[in-house]
Amino acid sequence: MCGLVGYVGWRDAAEVLLAGLRRLEYRGYDSAGVALADEESEIGLRVLKKAGNIDDGLEKLLKNGSSNGSHLGIGHTRWATHGEPNDRNAHPHTDCPDELALVHNGIIENHQSLRKWLSGLGHEFTSDVDTEVICHLMEHYLQDEGDLSQALARSCEHLEGAYAVAVVQSPLGANEREIVAARKDSLLVVGLGDDENFLASDVPAILPYTRRVMYLENGDFVRLTADDVTVFRSDGRRVDRPVTEVQWDPVQAQRDGYPHFMLKEIEEQPAAWESALRGRLSGGEVDLQGLQFPALEDIEHIYFVACGTSYHAGMAAAPLWERLLQIPASAEIGSEFRYRQPLLGEDTLVVFISQSGETADTLASLDLAIEENCPTICVTNVVGSSMARRADNVIYTQAGPEISVASTKTYTTQLLILFLLACHLGRQLPHGQQHSETCDRLLAAMPSLSDLERQLLNDTTEIGSAAERIADWEDSFFIGRGLDYVSALEGQLKLKEISYIHAEAYPAGELKHGTMALIEEGVPVVAISTQPQLRDKMASNVEEVRARGAWVVAVTDQPEGEVARRSDAVIPVPDSEPELSPLFVGTALQVLAYRAAVLRDCPIDKPRNLAKSVTVE
Numbered sequence: 001m002c003g004l005v006g007y008v009g010w011r012d013a014a015e016v017l018l019a020g021l022r023r024l025e026y027r028g029y030d031s032a033g034v035a036l037a038d039e040e041s042e043i044g045l046r047v048l049k050k051a052g053n054i055d056d057g058l059e060k061l062l063k064n065g066s067s068n069g070s071h072l073g074i075g076h077t078r079w080a081t082h083g084e085p086n087d088r089n090a091h092p093h094t095d096c097p098d099e100l101a102l103v104h105n106g107i108i109e110n111h112q113s114l115r116k117w118l119s120g121l122g123h124e125f126t127s128d129v130d131t132e133v134i135c136h137l138m139e140h141y142l143q144d145e146g147d148l149s150q151a152l153a154r155s156c157e158h159l160e161g162a163y164a165v166a167v168v169q170s171p172l173g174a175n176e177r178e179i180v181a182a183r184k185d186s187l188l189v190v191g192l193g194d195d196e197n198f199l200a201s202d203v204p205a206i207l208p209y210t211r212r213v214m215y216l217e218n219g220d221f222v223r224l225t226a227d228d229v230t231v232f233r234s235d236g237r238r239v240d241r242p243v244t245e246v247q248w249d250p251v252q253a254q255r256d257g258y259p260h261f262m263l264k265e266i267e268e269q270p271a272a273w274e275s276a277l278r279g280r281l282s283g284g285e286v287d288l289q290g291l292q293f294p295a296l297e298d299i300e301h302i303y304f305v306a307c308g309t310s311y312h313a314g315m316a317a318a319p320l321w322e323r324l325l326q327i328p329a330s331a332e333i334g335s336e337f338r339y340r341q342p343l344l345g346e347d348t349l350v351v352f353i354s355q356s357g358e359t360a361d362t363l364a365s366l367d368l369a370i371e372e373n374c375p376t377i378c379v380t381n382v383v384g385s386s387m388a389r390r391a392d393n394v395i396y397t398q399a400g401p402e403i404s405v406a407s408t409k410t411y412t413t414q415l416l417i418l419f420l421l422a423c424h425l426g427r428q429l430p431h432g433q434q435h436s437e438t439c440d441r442l443l444a445a446m447p448s449l450s451d452l453e454r455q456l457l458n459d460t461t462e463i464g465s466a467a468e469r470i471a472d473w474e475d476s477f478f479i480g481r482g483l484d485y486v487s488a489l490e491g492q493l494k495l496k497e498i499s500y501i502h503a504e505a506y507p508a509g510e511l512k513h514g515t516m517a518l519i520e521e522g523v524p525v526v527a528i529s530t531q532p533q534l535r536d537k538m539a540s541n542v543e544e545v546r547a548r549g550a551w552v553v554a555v556t557d558q559p560e561g562e563v564a565r566r567s568d569a570v571i572p573v574p575d576s577e578p579e580l581s582p583l584f585v586g587t588a589l590q591v592l593a594y595r596a597a598v599l600r601d602c603p604i605d606k607p608r609n610l611a612k613s614v615t616v617e
């Protein structure tokens with residue numbers, strides 16, 4: 001989610017780090033910093049870090065502070081997951097006497113218990129971030145081990161979660177100019193040079209200097225000096241990792257070799273779902289780390305307020321919340337909500353959903369809810385965003401930065417978080433008890449969703465064939481019932497947005513009340529069917545449109561079922577819990593839209609007339 005870079009060699013370390021961080025800024029950009037070993041002075045380690053983007057923050061600091069003369073350092077550009085994006089929480093972090101500095105990508109799930117333990121041992125914390133526990137663990141073990149590599153291996157034994165972490169020590173205390181690093185579930189690559197070596201979370205950071213890279217594996221540790229790279233495991237055993245020659249150009253490299261950010265982000269969904277659940281769901285138990293939700297016994301109505309794709313996440317969540325919490329729940333469009341003068345008050349819970357946390361209409365609705373004393377929850381991807389700061393409670397989707405204008409991984413992580421919250425809150429309410437079995441069933445299914453998603457993404461042949469058929473038409477229809485209607489809405493939005501094909505979504509039973517007049521020979525209809533109680537009705541609706549000449553592709557978890565049999569083509573999705581099906585249908589329709597847009601040669605990551613964050617009303 002963030003970017004990290006390290007350098008040891010003969011060049012000006014500050015220059016290499018700054019250039020590398022600039023190339024990683026697309027990964028996270030709310031603060032940036034470097035730690036430079038300063039061999040000439042008595043300072044030892046010079047740590048410079050600043051909130052804001054690199055141009056406005058770190059670069060100015062580097063110009064003002066003398067950075068010359070250092071040939072060893074680490075740097076970081078941050079996408080906040082814990083703690084506000086401010087100077088204090090920016091990386092690198094240091095231990096108290098500034099003997100070592102450290103940068104980290106990922107999330108340390110057990111940081112709270114480690115913080116408590118280390119504070120008890122007398123360590124003083126100066127930031128709100130999970131990363132700082134690693135500094136103090138390092139400080140603790142460095143006293144015992146006297147060796148940076150061993151201290152890192154001992155420290156990592158305590159860590160639960162995901163990390164790519166790099167550490168440098170003050171040259172005043174160190175025997176050698178070295179960087180040590182470790183990875184678990186977060187990418188880390190070593191770049192090999194002549195009398196210099198590089199470390200980075202992503203290849204683009206080091207491409208101008210070397211194309212010879214070594215990808216570290218989970219559980220690897222690495223020690224870099226100017227003329228040596230040693231990879232080892234936690235027991236000290238040395239291992240070899242192959243060296244590969246990277247062929248990508250710098251722009252391709254930013255996308256990890258993918259032709260578009262959108263495809264990269266679609267394919268990141270399994271990892272994004274794991275990240276969204278990390279530390280929050282374990283053994284069927286939900287832990288939302290201290291979030292204080294309102295007393296639900298006093299709540300009479302729940303509104304989900306959002307725009308665009310995020311509104312569809314609210315639409316998908318509302319029926320499950322209503323059922324599990326036994327409280328009426330509905331989704332509202334941000335730009336409409338305020339103007340229809342809704343009845344609001346202390347007994348109205350309002351849940352705001354926004355990838356950016358900045359969408360003007362959603363934000364204005366949040367202000368209205370606050371004015372009316374409603375308890376509020378915000379589900380967003382951006383730590384410290386305006387909505388995150390203003391709502392009573394915030395829960396982050398932890399999907400990582402999304403660059404492509406079309407929401408993909410942020411939509412499905414919103415769904416996952418909202419489904420998780422529904423089960424968690426449902427289990428707590430006395431009158432929700434009647435649905436505790438449903439909550440248990442859904443929570444039990446969640447950990448395996450990411451693997452099912454991987455299977456879906458591994459074989460997209462049928463989706464590709466359907467896209468070829470749809471890409472030739474200027475009109476299309478998406479139909480479904482219940483939750484499948486919500487997926488239809490999201491699917492048609494994605495198709496319109498990036499392929500410019502006109503698409504309309506309808507509740508399948510509603511077509512015959514007017515829109516059926518538009519169905520003509522060959523027009524593509526995407527018919528979604530994942531809800532067991534609605535399968536027969538959907539099969540009849542498919543018949544209706546086929547009888548008028550439509551070409552129908554079924555998106556279904558029952559590829560042998562009646563809906564599939566009555567259709568011209570089938571896109572199978574994993575057979576999971578029906579309540580969770582929008583996750584898979586959402587993904588399949590993202591791929592469908594993407595493939596159609598590729599065939600039509602559209603500017604996929606930046607569709608015409610659209611912006612990633614809509615900050616005007």
Ligand code: F6R
Pocket residue numbers: 307308309310311353354355356357358359362405406407408493494497612613614
């Ligand atoms: C569509 C899309 C938009 C956003 C909408 C709300 O792919 O991305 O419809 O969902 O502009 O944005 P956020 O979620 O940032 O409030």
